[in-house]
Amino acid sequence: MDLGELSRQPGEWLAGTGPEADIVISTRVRLARNLAGSSFVPNADAGERHAIAATVSAAIGAAGLADVEYLPLENATRLDRLFLLERHLISKELATGEGDRGVAFNRGEARAIMVNEEDHIRIQALRSGFQPEEAWRDVDEVDSRLERSVGYAFSPEFGYLTACPTNVGTGMRASVMLHLPALVALKQIEKVFQSVSKMRLAVRGLYGEGTQAHGDFYQISNQHTLGRSEQDILGDVSRVVPPIVRYERRARELWAEQDRASLEDRCWRAYGMLSHARRINSEETMDLLSAVRMGVNLRLIPDLPLRAVNDLFIMCQPAHLQKREGQELPDDVRDVARAAFIRDRLSRN
């Protein structure tokens, strides 16, 4: 797998073609699974981890999953691990972990399987826009295919057994990444969080648990799985997301009605800065891209495809920049390279 090649084009799930793609970036469903008869990862020594990785990677190879390749991470560079994290193919935990571990994913990056993260196996399916059922069906299929060659740790009473009690049961987490710039700007986002947390759902930042919300992106996902079926969890997510999408749309409309000049100004200044800056850090880039993304979706900024903006969010991350340049770069050099990359991309549209 050539990550340098990969760094030139993000995954298909960023296409911006799914339902509600103006506000819902992507839907992700993941399943946590563990091999029967092996220690959970936190308790496994190096030898056990090695054996688990061998078993799971062999099972992946045998599962007949189109286009899926396994990438071992124990000897991967820091930069490659950060790159996969930026792409949402692996978690922070897998990126910074130790011992034999890895990730398998297909070319379009809609499917990924982490090995020896917190659990032996973490299967994820990613979809553009709001597609919980489709993502669930996909991850379920991968799960069934893997189960042909490995035995899962399963209790008739509790369901799938996992390293952390919050995942016991279905082992499932369904999460939806939302872009909520107007709710943030109009200071209504806290209300959304309050209503979400009442429904046993959690709000997280862009790169999952413990990460900050940048660029007005928020992930909403279920908190617990014990005692709940896959359909219960999908139902929770399917009930809470559409109203949030409507709130965000309403906030944008209100903003446009009450102070159209300030809304346009916000979007266009962001575009002006991105298309002219000669040095820019990740965080500012995310914030400005957020405003541009809203401007594109509101048709204030014409002629710029949503896909181009979605791509930039990923392509401007530090490891992506460095992979494209073919080397590690100090912060200030990276900020200059990022600005040049953004100008080039925006001038093509």
Added chain:
Amino acid sequence: MDLGELSRQPGEWLAGTGPEADIVISTRVRLARNLAGSSFVPNADAGERHAIAATVSAAIGAAGLADVEYLPLENATRLDRLFLLERHLISKELATGEGDRGVAFNRGEARAIMVNEEDHIRIQALRSGFQPEEAWRDVDEVDSRLERSVGYAFSPEFGYLTACPTNVGTGMRASVMLHLPALVALKQIEKVFQSVSKMRLAVRGLYGEGTQAHGDFYQISNQHTLGRSEQDILGDVSRVVPPIVRYERRARELWAEQDRASLEDRCWRAYGMLSHARRINSEETMDLLSAVRMGVNLRLIPDLPLRAVNDLFIMCQPAHLQKREGQELPDDVRDVARAAFIRDRLSRN
């Protein structure tokens, strides 16, 4: 005189063609004169002011000054007075004063004569770039022509008598408007002020005494005239300005050597904001134009003539915007009109 027409094009002294025009915007020399036998303006009642205005405006008409027209201000609208102030044709004092008063100026606005400001007559000559001798010769010629038909208050001991003691003697003030963005950015501007004040010169903001420095513009002028000849004053200014111009150039070079990316970033972001904002106030406009002006002079921003940038500084002022729109506008509407005007102007270049 049609001020609406005037509002579409600033005076010739902004051409940016004079010596050191990258840093010296303009040179101004003014003479304060009073009619012999009349009360000074502060002590003159309405009738006396009326008589003075009549005498001086008649003298201006008789002086054979090409293209010069007298504009009475006692019945001018607030907007017209603000407009003339923004154009540097009248002072704040004349704009906000009372009673019969006015200003005469020629089409290119290189010459202006205020009537019943602090003194009965204030003659000014404005030149592009650093041209103290030329401005002095010009103002001296106007002075001589006026003196043919009016008698000046003059004391063999003190020289020309003026309403304020600081002007007694030559009645002359020579001032130079400087653009010093790098000295401001590199925090060396205070040092410049200290050395200037040691030389009996004063530093003021863009619109003269008591006004703030916006857009990194500073006026340097002589403080006193008593006991000093016109050539002494011109000599002071001629000695102090060239070193400041060199300091500013050196500061720009240093900035470019030590952190070229930040210098380019400053200039281009300013250009990006100005060419994309949908709402912008005067002050921010000045600050951004200042960075763009430096970028043009350093050839970082090509294809944008210095004249276009100089023009924008004047044309974006509140009264200019409102004169062009043909009506008074509330602040927020003005900010939207300003942004539209700037975008239009920049897109032409």
